[in-house]
Amino acid sequence: MSSYRIMVIDDEKIVGDMARMALEQDGYEVETFLNAEPALARLHEEKFDVVVTDYKMKGIDGMEVLKTVRRLYPETKVIMITAFANLDAAIEALRADVHDFFPKPVKIKELKASIQRALGK
Amino acid sequence: MKVENNIILSNVFHIVLILLIGFFALQNLNLMLTKLRFVEIADDLNASFLELRISEKNYFLYRSSETLQEMRDQIDNSITLIDSAQNDIVRAIGQTNLDELRKYLRRYSAVFEEVRRSTMRDPRLESMLRTQGKRLREFSAATTKLERRRVNEIIENSKKVLFYSFWAVLLTAVMVSHFVSQKILRSLRLIEKLAKSISQGTYQKIEGTLPADEFGSVINAVNSMSEELKDREEELIQSKKLASLGILTAGVAHELTNPLNNISMIVQNYMEFYDYLNKANSLDLMQKIQGETERIEDIVKNLLDFSKPKEAVLGERDINETVRKALRLMQNTLDISNIDVKLFLQDGLPPVLIDEHQIQQVLVNLILNAVQAMEPGGRLTLASRRGKSGDNVKVDVSDTGKGIPPEFIPHLFDPFFSTKGVGGTGLGLSVSYGIIRNHKGNIKVDSKVGAGTTFTIELPVPEKGKEEIADEQLQDHGNR
Numbered sequence: 001m002s003s004y005r006i007m008v009i010d011d012e013k014i015v016g017d018m019a020r021m022a023l024e025q026d027g028y029e030v031e032t033f034l035n036a037e038p039a040l041a042r043l044h045e046e047k048f049d050v051v052v053t054d055y056k057m058k059g060i061d062g063m064e065v066l067k068t069v070r071r072l073y074p075e076t077k078v079i080m081i082t083a084f085a086n087l088d089a090a091i092e093a094l095r096a097d098v099h100d101f102f103p104k105p106v107k108i109k110e111l112k113a114s115i116q117r118a119l120g121k
Numbered sequence: 122m123k124v125e126n127n128i129i130l131s132n133v134f135h136i137v138l139i140l141l142i143g144f145f146a147l148q149n150l151n152l153m154l155t156k157l158r159f160v161e162i163a164d165d166l167n168a169s170f171l172e173l174r175i176s177e178k179n180y181f182l183y184r185s186s187e188t189l190q191e192m193r194d195q196i197d198n199s200i201t202l203i204d205s206a207q208n209d210i211v212r213a214i215g216q217t218n219l220d221e222l223r224k225y226l227r228r229y230s231a232v233f234e235e236v237r238r239s240t241m242r243d244p245r246l247e248s249m250l251r252t253q254g255k256r257l258r259e260f261s262a263a264t265t266k267l268e269r270r271r272v273n274e275i276i277e278n279s280k281k282v283l284f285y286s287f288w289a290v291l292l293t294a295v296m297v298s299h300f301v302s303q304k305i306l307r308s309l310r311l312i313e314k315l316a317k318s319i320s321q322g323t324y325q326k327i328e329g330t331l332p333a334d335e336f337g338s339v340i341n342a343v344n345s346m347s348e349e350l351k352d353r354e355e356e357l358i359q360s361k362k363l364a365s366l367g368i369l370t371a372g373v374a375h376e377l378t379n380p381l382n383n384i385s386m387i388v389q390n391y392m393e394f395y396d397y398l399n400k401a402n403s404l405d406l407m408q409k410i411q412g413e414t415e416r417i418e419d420i421v422k423n424l425l426d427f428s429k430p431k432e433a434v435l436g437e438r439d440i441n442e443t444v445r446k447a448l449r450l451m452q453n454t455l456d457i458s459n460i461d462v463k464l465f466l467q468d469g470l471p472p473v474l475i476d477e478h479q480i481q482q483v484l485v486n487l488i489l490n491a492v493q494a495m496e497p498g499g500r501l502t503l504a505s506r507r508g509k510s511g512d513n514v515k516v517d518v519s520d521t522g523k524g525i526p527p528e529f530i531p532h533l534f535d536p537f538f539s540t541k542g543v544g545g546t547g548l549g550l551s552v553s554y555g556i557i558r559n560h561k562g563n564i565k566v567d568s569k570v571g572a573g574t575t576f577t578i579e580l581p582v583p584e585k586g587k588e589e590i591a592d593e594q595l596q597d598h599g600n601r
Binding site for chain 2: 012014015018019021022025056083084086104105106107108109
């Protein structure tokens with residue numbers, strides 16, 4: 001069976017690098033993007049099992065990524081991380097059926113656990 | 122003296138004055154009445170005496186005993202009349218004159234009795250009777266005339282007194298009310314001045330001795346109110362400053378979150394993969410951590426630079442670079458507030474001679490104002506351009522906020538004037554104004570309620586810069 005595919009979108013390069021480092025260890029296939037446009041283009045080509053995206057980004061933001069993914073692949077889970085830990089954003093994301101919502105700094109173990117839940121493991 | 126007391130006193134004064142005049146008029150009326158009653162009696166007496174003298178003449182002509190009896194009756198009538206009206210007569214002409222009258226009447230009566238008793242004509246007695254009769258009549262007539270004249274005098278006097286007292290009352294009324302109203306107006310003017318100073322935020326106090334009346338108490342109360350307001354305003358400014366600082370630091374705190382998260386994720390992975398990492402990998406991770414700590418250091422330094430007051434250090438700067446720096450400082454605040462930013466920075470602007478830190482502070486102030494004027498989703502536009510005459514450079518900071526009512530525009534750069542309620546210090550714009558004026562520049566505002574506000578900073582281009590522009594323009598012409 002092929003491994004699960006995970007997409008990470010964050011305009012902080014280190015976030016993608018570190019997520020890749022941690023998730024590849026568990027056997028996931030990881031692709032990272034610094035902004036949403038190429039990520040969405042990639043999503044149109046291929047389905048991912050989990051999308052981890054930053055909430056606030058220049059250009060297309062996390063909310064739009066979430067909505068696009070929901071439209072394209074209803075079974076794909078979206079996990080949102082944000083440096084702006086504000087309640088309104090969290091409520092908006094929950095309404096749009098986000099799988100999980102993490103404020104920065106992110107605990108990698110929690111992120112991994114959340115991804116496992118998303119995959120029904 | 123209290124105003125209330127003043128008014129009471131002047132009223133009492135006028136009442137007493139009017140009472141005195143009334144009392145005097147009553148006295149005069151009473152006197153006049155007495156005199157008039159006497160004149161009535163005297164008229165009767167005079168008539169009686171006249172009849173007596175007619176009878177006397179008749180007697181001397183016809184010698185009738187009936188006439189004698191008539192005369193006796195007339196004398197007795199007169200005596201009865203005088204006796205019955207004795208009191209009135211005494212009041213009018215006094216006891217002495219009454220006694221005199223009685224004396225004349227007695228003498229006449231006595232001579233009359235002698236005439237009646239004498240059996241033959243006695244020319245001496247007749248002449249005496251005539252003389253006495255004449256005297257009696259003359260005295261009575263003279264007294265009556267005198268009393269009539271007195272009545273006239275009293276009426277004249279009363280008229281005069283009433284006339285003068287009317288003017289006296291009028292004059293004192295005018296004087297007293299003028300005095301009282303002057304006193305009130307003087308105090309009111311003091312209070313007006315005080316209230317004006319409070320509304321202008323200068324919080325003056327009225328010094329010196331205060332009037333010892335109700336207005337003194339009012340001024341005293343307003344004075345202490347002014348003092349209280351001044352204290353409160355100082356507290357308010359302090360808390361507003363903290364609120365403003367809060368908005369700025371919220372942005373900075375969020376800016377710190379990203380490098381903090383990066384370090385945290387690197388450290389978590391470093392610990393997780395500790396056994397598998399070779400030297401190069403470890404070094405790479407540590408260098409990344411170092412990079413992120415430098416990023417934090419920059420943010421903190423920037424904030425410290427901004428908050429620390431410094432002496433103006435002028436240098437030739439590219440204004441566009443300053444605008445970008447200010448925007449970077451505010452980027453997170455703008456992100457949190459979900460404000461869209463548009464930059465229109467003209468290329469090839471001549472350098473301006475500025476203290477970059479101060480101009481950056483002005484721009485941050487203007488951006489902060491713009492953010493606070495807008496709802497989330499608003500648009501902030503920063504534009505730089507060359508002034509029409511070429512001797513200055515302009516920077517516009519525009520928002521799509523609620524705009525400033527025209528009546529506030531003239532006060533916008535006054536210290537402590539704020540349209541933000543609790544949100545603003547009212548210091549930002551006045552400080553900005555001071556900084557721009559120190560740069561020999563200008564700051565202008567153009568606002569439309571409901572549409573937005575544009576603040577424009579104009580900074581002069583130093584002489585050298587102007588020459589460059591002139592050269593460029595020459596070249597432009599040459600190229601065409």
